[in-house]
Amino acid sequence: MRTQVGIVGGGPAGLLLSHLLHLQGIESVVLELRSRKTLETEIRAGVLEQGTTDLLVKSGVGERMWREGAVHHGINLQFSGRRERIDLSGLTGRAITLYGQHEVVKDLIRTRLDAGGRILFEAGATGLHDLDSREPRIRFQKDGEEHELRCDFVVGADGFHGVSRPSIPPQARTEYERKYPFGWFGILVEAPPSTNELIYANHERGFSLVSTRSPEIQRMYFQCDPDDDAEAWSDDRIWEELHARLDTRDGWTVTEGKIIQKGIVAMRSFVVEPMRYGRLFLAGDSAHIVPPTGAKGMNLAVADIQVLCRALAGFYLYNRTDLLERYSEICLRRVWKASRFSWWMTSMLHRFGDDPFQHRLQIAELDYVTSSRAAATSLAENYTGLPMELDSELPAREREQTAPSAF
Numbered sequence: 001m002r003t004q005v006g007i008v009g010g011g012p013a014g015l016l017l018s019h020l021l022h023l024q025g026i027e028s029v030v031l032e033l034r035s036r037k038t039l040e041t042e043i044r045a046g047v048l049e050q051g052t053t054d055l056l057v058k059s060g061v062g063e064r065m066w067r068e069g070a071v072h073h074g075i076n077l078q079f080s081g082r083r084e085r086i087d088l089s090g091l092t093g094r095a096i097t098l099y100g101q102h103e104v105v106k107d108l109i110r111t112r113l114d115a116g117g118r119i120l121f122e123a124g125a126t127g128l129h130d131l132d133s134r135e136p137r138i139r140f141q142k143d144g145e146e147h148e149l150r151c152d153f154v155v156g157a158d159g160f161h162g163v164s165r166p167s168i169p170p171q172a173r174t175e176y177e178r179k180y181p182f183g184w185f186g187i188l189v190e191a192p193p194s195t196n197e198l199i200y201a202n203h204e205r206g207f208s209l210v211s212t213r214s215p216e217i218q219r220m221y222f223q224c225d226p227d228d229d230a231e232a233w234s235d236d237r238i239w240e241e242l243h244a245r246l247d248t249r250d251g252w253t254v255t256e257g258k259i260i261q262k263g264i265v266a267m268r269s270f271v272v273e274p275m276r277y278g279r280l281f282l283a284g285d286s287a288h289i290v291p292p293t294g295a296k297g298m299n300l301a302v303a304d305i306q307v308l309c310r311a312l313a314g315f316y317l318y319n320r321t322d323l324l325e326r327y328s329e330i331c332l333r334r335v336w337k338a339s340r341f342s343w344w345m346t347s348m349l350h351r352f353g354d355d356p357f358q359h360r361l362q363i364a365e366l367d368y369v370t371s372s373r374a375a376a377t378s379l380a381e382n383y384t385g386l387p388m389e390l391d392s393e394l395p396a397r398e399r400e401q402t403a404p405s406a407f
């Protein structure tokens, strides 16, 4: 089998790239380890930056998101018995959209398959070969048989545990990592929203977050031991913990409902440099992980793909290789800024052991962020998404030449 761009991984990064390349007339094949059903039902991220929603709409996959997603113009920070609103739209002119990652994935799969796109489900890549040649190869298994996909370029969009990143020789990559001493206990609840806008709460028992996925399904998290067993928590104990961390003196309380899913997510920051080796390009979680406190994981994957699509379009449509050469450098500028923001939000909101000094500093920081327009604007600017590096860097003529016509 042969194609122009072989994509390992059918998460948001791989599927979006395949869709955007198709709009440019560039062929791709997506190899995805898991089934379509699993991809379309797995609950993960849900906060889309303004730039992500704009791209989905402009490229023709945003119609359902437009109808069903909820646009939020602010978020709340809760601490020391106070709840303060950050007016995202008032401070930046931009908003966020709450729309589940699995819904984005559903929309992308349907659009690709309707357009005759090739997504091979339950096809796991087993090895990447000849990455520093002009015709790299991906070995994969499907239906118990070994296959090979030859291509011009390989895109490693196979998440943190995929095969792509380890295919770069150790001496050609540097990895940066920070593990956090806590995890997030996440639940999905059948209930109406507890609030109109997200609540990020710092409490002496630990962090918690009230989020939403739809008018009927809510997402809530609380800081926990990363090695805890989710099944050891009864529903009553979960609600007790959420009430203790979130309920306010004025009578506001978390709305309970049937818990339909629960699980624990570990927290880490990770970046590999560079994000390219020969004709292999890493994108999304295969290259970087952020703690979810800044809601950046899926948005960063989308930003990588925007840069990569323009670089590949530059190559195929204009015979340019400069953007491919600079792919890693351009992406890493945003990746590190998002890593910094995610680390900062995590540090400000979580409990780190029993350190009263640090807790007082966190409260001072929250007080500052919610009372200074400059500090609140900085949070809002990062939360709704920084501008694309590529656009701010390229002169207008080059911007036009490399911006794919469809978006």
Ligand SMILES: Cc1cc2nc3c(=O)[nH]c(=O)nc-3n(C[C@H](O)[C@H](O)[C@H](O)COP(=O)(O)OP(=O)(O)OC[C@H]3O[C@@H](n4cnc5c(N)ncnc54)[C@H](O)[C@@H]3O)c2cc1C
Pocket: 008, 009, 010, 011, 012, 013, 014, 031, 032, 033, 034, 039, 043, 044, 045, 046, 047, 101, 123, 124, 125, 126, 157, 158, 159, 160, 161, 162, 163, 265, 283, 284, 285, 286, 292, 294, 295, 296, 297, 298, 301
């Ligand atoms: C359990 C979990 C919960 C999360 N919750 C949140 C959240 O609440 N908020 C938030 O902001 N972010 C969250 N994230 C992060 C966010 O979901 C990711 O940043 C986002 O999915 C990145 O997209 P991606 O396409 O790069 O990678 P992924 O979505 O991980 O997609 C990679 C795909 O590659 C496939 N794959 C792996 N190996 C192979 C192989 N060998 N061959 C073929 N295919 C392969 C995988 O099956 C997967 O479908 C969560 C992540 C996880 C893992």
